[in-house]
Amino acid sequence: TLAYMSPEQAAGDPHDIDTRSDVYALGVILYELLTAQSPLDLRGKPIAEALRTIREDDPPTMRSIDATLRGDLEIIARKAMEKEKQRRYQSARDLALDVRRFLANEPIAARQPSATYQLRKFARRNRIVVTGVLCFVVAISIGLVGMTWFAIGKSKALDAESIARGKAVAAQQAAEAARAQAERRFDELRKLASVFISELDPRIRDLPGATDTRRFIVATGLEYLDSLEKEADNDTLRLQVAAAYFTLGDIQGYPDRPNLGDRQGAWRSYEKGLNLLERLSASSPEDISLQRRLSIGLSRSAVVLELLNQQAKADTFQERAYELLKGAAAALPEDTAVLLDLAYHENRLGDLAARQGDASSARSHYNAAKANYARMLEVDPSEIIARRGTAASYEHLARLDTAIGATEDAIAHYQTFIELTRDIIDGGHDSEAIRHDLAVGYDRLGLLYRSADRNALAQSSFEKALAIRESQVEADPKNMQAATAIRSSYCYVGETALALGRMDVARRRFEQYAAACERIVTAEPENAEAARELAVSYYKLAEWWRAAAETSADDAQTALAHRRASLEHLYKCRDAFEDIRKRGLLWPSDAGVLDMLNVEIN
Incomplete structure (x- = not known):
């Protein structure tokens, strides 16, 4: 489309188009991702004027749109969208490498002046020397012209059959080179898209105000993946596409992280990823890493299916995920990643047993999860996933105690959960997801206090949860996870205040509750x-x-x-x-x- 057309494409010369034209289009995508607007305003312009704009006009600097967009990101986008293709990144891979350097807080290549730029600077400083060099270059050029004419004359004397044979060989070589170039371009674009889909969102996940960026990632990523899925002709590519579908599904509606609140969309993305993983798993049942990926996909799908009131299907997925992980753990008993996944699934199976009324089995699963996390913390006490998982196990136990009426045990378990979660935050691991967990803990502890007629303690706990959620909504009003949770906080604080x-x-608080719902x-x-x-x-x-x-x-x-x-x-x-x-x-x-x-x- 016009919005992503490079200057050389706008000039209309098909021979001038190469992989750097794709780099320009990717630069436009990066610019849109960061500024939420197109670099060039082509709306309503006649085609001829739009093409002239693409060829001649420079986009506004990103810092003029958002003062925070200065430095490396602006340099990367500007280099990708240079009017002269020679000054752009020479391949999508080069652009992807610079994006990766930025995400890893490493120096980017685009900061280094190009050779052309250095020569221009040198020319300004040394005009006399450059003039002499130019004269020398002109003299050499004249000699080269003479040699060229001689070569052309000799070429015309060649035998016609030899020329035809040479042309045929050249045409075959050109076709092979074009095919190889197309494959390289496809691979480079796929790798860069992987950076945008799989690596950029984790970097912005806990940044306030990132909701619009997530929407852009989802809209662009789904269009790209749906097209790529049809062309995926090898297992490596299918695996990458499946992983990307799950990443987009998480952004759309996975509840344990900031998301867009689109649970149906999340399930559609998960389902596409699952279909690919099921096919790969069926063809390679001995591949433990593949079985682990499938178990994770089934488990994430189960969480969203529960929210869509498809409980039976969710339970089936969860049980199958657990069986796959037990097999992986038996084959790789010391694998930390497998142990983490198994511990998580122990908690999930505990939830399933609790729903079925089997409190004993539920408690057994929760304690098994704690034991697995404890094994990992013995090796590395700072392992953040294991620390969060340990805290989550206490939260699961608290919910079980609440369900069976063991109020004092439930209060003690929620207090432990809150203490462990606060330790994680105080240790420098603050994030939107962890603060959401903490707010949930305060809410549930408040409900227990209220049920025990300890309204003053309940009010204090509810207000702590509300303070967390108000800060989240203020930072990003479009964060659906926080916008949904704050409704409950308004209601809880209002109810307890009324009782007091x-x-x-x-x-x-009741009026705020109604306004948030509206x-x-x-x-x-x-x-x-x-x-x-x-x-x-x-x-x-x-x-x-x-x-x-x-x-x-x-x-x-x-x-x-x-x-x-x-x-x-x-x-x-x-x-x-x-x-x-x-x-x-x-x-x-x-x-x-x-x-x-x-x-x-x-």
Whole structure:
């Protein structure tokens, strides 16, 4: 398309197009990725004017769009989009290497002045010397012209059959060279795309405000992968494509990391990756690393399928993933990566047993996970995945204790989880995902305190969770993980404040709860969870107005106004649930809610 056309393509000379034209297009993609806008504004321009713009106009510097985009990244993008192709990266591989250097905090090659640039600088400093050299070059050129004419004359005397044979050989060699060049270009582009899809997102994952960049990665990556999947003709390439699909699925909707909230999209990407892995696994059942990759893919898919209410399929995937990992662990008993995966799956299998009501089996799996993590921490106490996994095991145990009514044990386990997670953050491993885990721990500890009628402790715990989420939403309002979680925090703080008689705090938090739900429902009308929470937020406001009426009982007129406000919010709650029912989004557990609301209203 015009937006990615290089200056030489815009000039219309097909013989001037080579791999550096692809480098220019990749430079445009990098520019768009970083600035969220095209380097050249071609909208509404006639074709001739658009082509002139591509050939002649320079894009705005990235620092003029965003002051933080100065330095190496700007230099890399500028070099990739040089008007003179000789001054660009000479291949997509060179561009990819510089991107990798930047991601690894190493000096980039693009910082070094080109030979042409150095000569120009030299010419400005040494005009007399350069003039003499130019005269010498002209003299040599004249001699070369004479030699060329002599060679041409001799060439014309060659036998016609010899010329034809030479042309045929040359044509064959040219075709082979073109095919080899096309294969090299394809391989270079594939490698660079791998950098953008698989390596760039982990670098921005915990950066505030990175949501738009993630959307760009997903949109561009899916289009690229869907095309590449059809052309994947070897197992290595199929494996790379599968891995990239899982990376994009994580960005789209994996809940344990900042994501775009697109769970259906995540499952579609995972499914494509799984299909490729299943084919590879079937052809190489003895490949342990491949079986491990498949188990990880099945497990990640299970997490998202649970969120899509496909529990039976999720459980099947989880059990199969566990069996594959047990086989890998038996073959590689000292492999740290396999042990980490196995420990994670022990926790997941514990969750499955807990859902099935088998508390003993669940506890056994959770303790097995802790033991595996402990083995790794004995070797390397700083291993961050093992440290997070150990903390997660306590959180799983706390949920199990909550389910069986062992409140004090659950409180102790959540306190340990919070302590371990805070140690991780204080040790320099702060990230969006870890802070999300910490906020979840504070919320669940608060719920336990509230169930034990310790509302002051509950309020303190809920407010700590809310503070974490407010900072996350402020840093990136489009972070769907934080935007979803903060709704619960507003509700919890409001409920506990109401129980403690802190009316102003309760009202403010309930209103924030409703506003947060309204924003999600406006953006995602089919989001059943958000629609339900919006209805619940109206009920919470009705409760607040009812409590306000009771506290103002001595003032009959004020109490009446408050009761009317409570009734209005009950109507809004009922209407919201009725709309949910009509759209087929009503949860089975809410089947009797409309009857309950009608009784309360009447």
